[in-house]
Amino acid sequence: MIKNKKAQSEYPVIFVYRFLIIILVIAVIVGVVWWRFSKPYDVRPMEASSMAKKCISCLTDNNVLNMNNFNEKTISECLEIDKENLFINFTLKGDEDKFFAIGNPDLEPYCGAKVSGKNLPSCFNETYRILDSDHIMQDMNVLIAIDKQEKNI
Numbered sequence: 001m002i003k004n005k006k007a008q009s010e011y012p013v014i015f016v017y018r019f020l021i022i023i024l025v026i027a028v029i030v031g032v033v034w035w036r037f038s039k040p041y042d043v044r045p046m047e048a049s050s051m052a053k054k055c056i057s058c059l060t061d062n063n064v065l066n067m068n069n070f071n072e073k074t075i076s077e078c079l080e081i082d083k084e085n086l087f088i089n090f091t092l093k094g095d096e097d098k099f100f101a102i103g104n105p106d107l108e109p110y111c112g113a114k115v116s117g118k119n120l121p122s123c124f125n126e127t128y129r130i131l132d133s134d135h136i137m138q139d140m141n142v143l144i145a146i147d148k149q150e151k152n153i
Contacts, residue, residue, distance in 0.1 A: 045124060048124030049124060051088070052126055052142045052144055054078075055088065058079060060130065065092075065132045065138075066133050067098075070098065071100055081103060082148075083103045084104055086102075086103045086147070087101065087104050087105060087106075087108055087143075087144070088102045088142070088144050089101040089142070089144075092130070094138045108143070108145060110123065123144070124144040125141070125143045125144075126141070128141075
């Protein structure tokens with residue numbers, strides 16, 4: 001039989017404190033996870049990088065660039081490109097610079113500007129070493145501007 005009823009009456013008070021501490025710990029964990037993972041992530045630079053590599057593989061045959069394939073038609077046949085929200089510029093640097101562009105040319109000036117923001121296009125500019133059909137190494141500059149704010153952020 002229970003002889004001390006005072007010790008038994010303090011258990012609900014301790015239980016309330018324990019319950020509040022458990023709720024506080026759960027709230028902190030949920031808050032930290034929500035704060036960390038609720039931010040949108042911009043995947044446009046990764047999309048541009050993979051698109052540049054796919055375009056290079058479309059233009060080259062067995063890792064050799066044939067000048068007959070260096071045109072807009074080759075890229076259009078190889079990849080499906082959203083010409084409204086995308087701009088791709090290929091420049092082959094050599095004795096004579098050769099270039100062509102696909103997509104919306106209004107996006108190109110944003111890549112030259114030194115400002116960046118959420119509502120501006122994401123730019124990717126990379127130079128690749130390409131072996132041409134004469135077995136001469138040349139530099140190919142690929143400039144990609146992607147303007148899909150609602151789709152990729």
